[in-house]
Amino acid sequence: MHRLGCxxxxxxxxxxxxxxxxxxxxxxxxxxxxxxxxxxxxxTDGLLLGLGELFAPPVPRQRWEPLYDNxxxxxxxxxxxxxxxxxxxxxxxxxxxxxxxxxDQAKRYADLGGVVWxxxxxxxxxxxxxxxxxxxxxxxxxxRSNGLDPVLPGGSAHEKFMAYMRQLAREIKxxxxxxxLRPFHEMNGRWFWWGAQPDKYKTLWRFVFDxxxxxxxxxxxxxxxxxxxxxxxxxxYPGDDTVDIIGTSQYFDDGxxxxxxxxxxxxxxxxxxxxxxxxxELGPLARVDFxxxxxxxxxxxxxxxxxxxxxxxxxxxxxxxxxxxSLIDETSSPKLKEAFAAFLRDKRTIRLDRWxxxxxxxxxxxxxxxxxxxxxxxxxxxxxxxxxxxKTDAEVNGFTGAAKTYER
Numbered sequence: 001m002h003r004l005g006c007x008x009x010x011x012x013x014x015x016x017x018x019x020x021x022x023x024x025x026x027x028x029x030x031x032x033x034x035x036x037x038x039x040x041x042x043x044t045d046g047l048l049l050g051l052g053e054l055f056a057p058p059v060p061r062q063r064w065e066p067l068y069d070n071x072x073x074x075x076x077x078x079x080x081x082x083x084x085x086x087x088x089x090x091x092x093x094x095x096x097x098x099x100x101x102x103x104d105q106a107k108r109y110a111d112l113g114g115v116v117w118x119x120x121x122x123x124x125x126x127x128x129x130x131x132x133x134x135x136x137x138x139x140x141x142x143x144r145s146n147g148l149d150p151v152l153p154g155g156s157a158h159e160k161f162m163a164y165m166r167q168l169a170r171e172i173k174x175x176x177x178x179x180x181l182r183p184f185h186e187m188n189g190r191w192f193w194w195g196a197q198p199d200k201y202k203t204l205w206r207f208v209f210d211x212x213x214x215x216x217x218x219x220x221x222x223x224x225x226x227x228x229x230x231x232x233x234x235x236x237y238p239g240d241d242t243v244d245i246i247g248t249s250q251y252f253d254d255g256x257x258x259x260x261x262x263x264x265x266x267x268x269x270x271x272x273x274x275x276x277x278x279x280x281e282l283g284p285l286a287r288v289d290f291x292x293x294x295x296x297x298x299x300x301x302x303x304x305x306x307x308x309x310x311x312x313x314x315x316x317x318x319x320x321x322x323x324x325x326s327l328i329d330e331t332s333s334p335k336l337k338e339a340f341a342a343f344l345r346d347k348r349t350i351r352l353d354r355w356x357x358x359x360x361x362x363x364x365x366x367x368x369x370x371x372x373x374x375x376x377x378x379x380x381x382x383x384x385x386x387x388x389x390x391k392t393d394a395e396v397n398g399f400t401g402a403a404k405t406y407e408r
Contacts, residue, residue, distance in 0.1 A: 022303050025274040027244065029209075031218035034178040037115065038221050038244060041305050042276055046348045047298060048306030048355065050086030050117065051075065052281055055312035056329055068105040078329055082344045085355035088117035088182070088280075088308050091168070095121075095140035097129055103175060110177040113356025117223075117308065118172070120183035124193045125157035125164075126150035144193050148200040152207070165208055169215040182223040182280055183208065186249050188233045198235040205238035223247045225280045228264040237271050246272060247280030251310075251317035251326075255289035256297045269302045279307035283326040285318055291339040295348050306350070378405065 022042045027035055041048070054071040056078065057064035064070065068089065075083065089106050093099045110116045123129055126146045129139035136142040150157035172179065184204065190196045194204065205224070212220060225247030226233035237243070246268055250261045257265075269277055279301075284290045290297075298304055313325030328340045343349060386403035388396050 020303060022276055023274050025240075029213060029218060030221070030244075034219050034221060037178040041115075041221075041245075044305060044350065046350045046354075047295075047304065048085045048115065048350045049082075049344070049352075050088065050115070050306055050308035051084040052088045052117075052119070052308035052310045053312065054309075056327055065100075067100065068102050068109065079341070079344060081353075083352040084114070084309075085350050085352045086115040086117055086180075086306060086308060088119050090119045090121060092119070092121040093123040093129075093141070095123065095137045095142065101171065103171070106175065106179075107177065110179075112352065114352055115355070116177065116179040118179055118181045119185065120168075120181065121185075121192075122164075125161050126155075141192055144190070144195070146193070148194055148197050148204055152200060152203060162211070165211055166215060169212045169217050172212075172220060173215060173217045176219065178219050178221065180221045180223050180245065182225050182247060185225040185247070185280070186227040186230075187236045188226045188230045198232075201236050202238045206242055209238075209242040221245060223278065223280060225249060225278075226268065228261045228268070231264065233264060233268050234271055240272055240274070243272060243275060245278050245305075246275045247278040249281035250279060251281070251283040251315075253285040253318065255287050256293060257300075262300065265301050273303075275303070276305040277301060277303045278305060281310045282307040283310040283312070283315075283317060285324070286326055286328050286332060286336055288333075288335050288339045291336070291343045294343050295346060 024039065024042065027038060030038060051071065053066045054074055055064060055066050056074050058074070058077075068087065072083070072087075087109055089102050091099060091101055106116050106118075121141045123141055124139050124143045124145060127139040127143050129137070131138045149155050151161035152158060155161075172181070184192075184194045184201070186192060187195050187197075187201050194201060209222065221244045222242060223245040224236075224238065224243040226236060226249075228248040228250040229252070233248075248265060248268060250257075250265075252258045252261055265277070279298075298307075309326070311325075311327045313327045314320065314322045315325060318324045318326070328336055344351065386399050
């Protein structure tokens with residue numbers, strides 16, 4: 001590349017990172033490796049591609065468990081070798097009789113350079129599991145009987161809950177690799193036993209955070225993740241010192257981010273200016289116009305650093321119609337498949353090969369810069385350039401005598 005072309009590419013990256021920078025604040029609950037990963041997420045350019053769930057049986061209506069050893073081969077089958085840079089493992093029961101803990105798979109993925117996410121969707125501790133409770137699984141995560149009271153200090157299931165969480169903390173510590181933990185998500189909704197109880201929820205979050213600290217767990221990045229489809233998310237915010245990433249869930253039918261979802265995201269962004277934002281469950285209806293314009297839609301979300309796709313059909317969030325949903329597979333139109341493939345190819349989409357340094361992305365990311373960059377194209381193929389580290393737009397009035405002029 002010519003010198004001028006290199007400079008223009010560098011300036012674009014500097015401007016992007018400077019305009020959307022996230023200040024570094026103390027994270028005493030992280031060890032060195034975890035803080036290194038967090039800082040890399042915080043300062044990255046582009047958006048990390050993540051996978052939260054791929055519910056895509058090769059044969060329609062075939063029994064399917066969205067586990068790592070099913071999902072990754074199926075991803076390759078559908079989308080080629082553009083593996084996601086993040087993968088979320090469910091470590092709670094999520095209505096099953098027993099949790100499935102894929103620690104070996106998580107280690108394998110982390111050792112490839114991927115960012116391991118852990119979702120914690122726990123069954124109800126105060127109700128025996130099994131059978132139906134119109135229309136939910138009795139004792140499952142959606143059984144709202146008794147709410148949070150039983151698991152909080154003094155509650156009937158507190159000791160049971162504490163023993164469970166202590167064991168989980170030890171397992172995560174033994175995992176010994178940095179990970180992002182997303183527990184008790186969508187708490188501003190009314191579909192989980194931990195939902196719609198703001199003060200009790202904040203007590204729960206801080207109790208679990210402190211328990212992990214007592215167990216010496218220092219390899220966790222904490223993601224607090226309300227639903228962007230439901231209001232009053234900020235009412236459940238447990239405090240800056242216990243949250244590292246602000247995540248959200250959003251499912252919608254529109255060709256872009258719906259106004260109410262965007263309003264919810266912007267409201268949540270006000271909570272912690274030192275927190276990256278993440279679309280922790282992104283389930284847009286499979287549409288050509290959404291994926292064609294996705295990066296333009298994402299660009300309006302401040303401090304956004306990544307998203308985890310939830311790909312499926314038939315869920316109630318898209319109207320409970322069996323052929324309607326976010327999944328893009330063999331039955332999708334050629335135009336839709338190409339629009340999604342183009343999004344995956346886009347250099348702003350950080351896939352595993354780009355994140356781990358095995359692809360070209362690593363070479364395209366310059367060091368992070370915070371400040372203002374001025375550039376002016378001059379006659380005779382020249383470019384005037386000056387950087388103002390640490391400055392804001394209001395503090396820069398124009399070029400100074402230190403400006404440099406470059407030519408190809």
